[in-house]
Amino acid sequence: MKLLLAVIKQTQRQVVCVVRGCGLSSCAASGPSPLRAEVMVASSRELLQTVGSQVEVRTAFLSAQEEAAFLQELEPGLKKKRYEFDHWDDAIHGYRETERVRWGAACEEILNRVRTEAFADGRSVLGPVHVLDLDKTGYIKPHIDSVKFCGSTIAGLSLLSDCIMRLVKEDAPNEWLDLLLPRRSLYILRDQARYRFTHEILKDEESVFNGQRVPRQRRISVICRDLPV
């Protein structure tokens, strides 16, 4: 799956604009909150409207039971692998990963929900689902997924931890969006957000969303992609 990754460059930050969604798993622990915190901030209002419309974050997409079903299915295989820290040139640091084609009934049903949400227009979905387990100290450097191996849409579930995904315009690093990906949320990147912006998952020390610290724990993502056209 490393083939899918082409590392691009680092980022810069600027002003902030805000939108929609709801909160952190740390907030959810104290019961449902009437306040809906933001899940997306960007360098400008315009960017939020254009590229922001090609990005979705669905909070509480998974129930706690559904998250547990994924863990039950994935943990035995993941535990046999070691986290990789030593390849400094990799796009990902502190990770182990796998791909899975066949799933148990509970997970398959959830993945079908993801596919329906993300690939509704019937584009062909890549068979193997990518599972990426980031250590608490792990992170993903800015990159754009290879266009050779996947199409216009990337849809990912976040298990076990909140995190921040940063999108930065490939040829204009002052244009950026930060996405808050709460534990058990689904995110979808489409079109320009997928092709013209690098994406990255911030390391714990840098994990601050719109001024608010978002502690990173071990995080597993379950990612569905479509085939290139």
Ligand code: OGA
């Ligand atoms: C990747 C990637 C994001 C995530 O594996 O290419 O960008 O949510 N993963 O783990």
Ligand code: MN
């Ligand atoms: Mn990627």
